[in-house]
Amino acid sequence: MLDIEHSGRSFETIEQQIAHAHGAGLVPIVKPRGGHRFAEHELLLDLGAQGLIVPWVETGAEAAAIVRGTRDPPDGTRAWRRCAAPAREQGRSRSAGEPISARPMVIPAAPP
Helix, strand or coil: CECCCCCCCCCHHHHHHHHHEEEHHCEEEEECCCCCCHHHHHHHHHCCCCCCEEECCCCHHHHHHHCCCCCCCCCCCCCCCCCHHHHHHCCCCCCCCCCCCCEEEEEECCCC
C-alpha cells in the first residue's frame, strides 16, 4: 500500500511508485489523505492506482459517496480527466467500467 496520509509524498512520487508496482506485477493500492478529497481520489485513479483505502470516514453515507466517486456513470460520478492520458498510454490506467477497489475506513466519532 502506498501511503500518502502519513508520508507527505508528492503526486509525482506516487505516480512513479504506481508505475513501479505495475511493472512488478503488483496491484497499486493507495491510502490518500483523510476526508472527502474526491479530486485527489480521481487523480490517484487517473495515475493508475487500482484501489483506494480512504481513512477518516465516519458514516455509511460518507462511505457510499466515496465509493460512488470511484465508479463510472451510471453507477457513480467518476469521470476521466486529461491527466490520465500518460497512464493510459503506458497501460497503467484502467478502462472505463473496469473494477476498482474502494475501501472506506469507517472510524466512528469519539463519544462525548
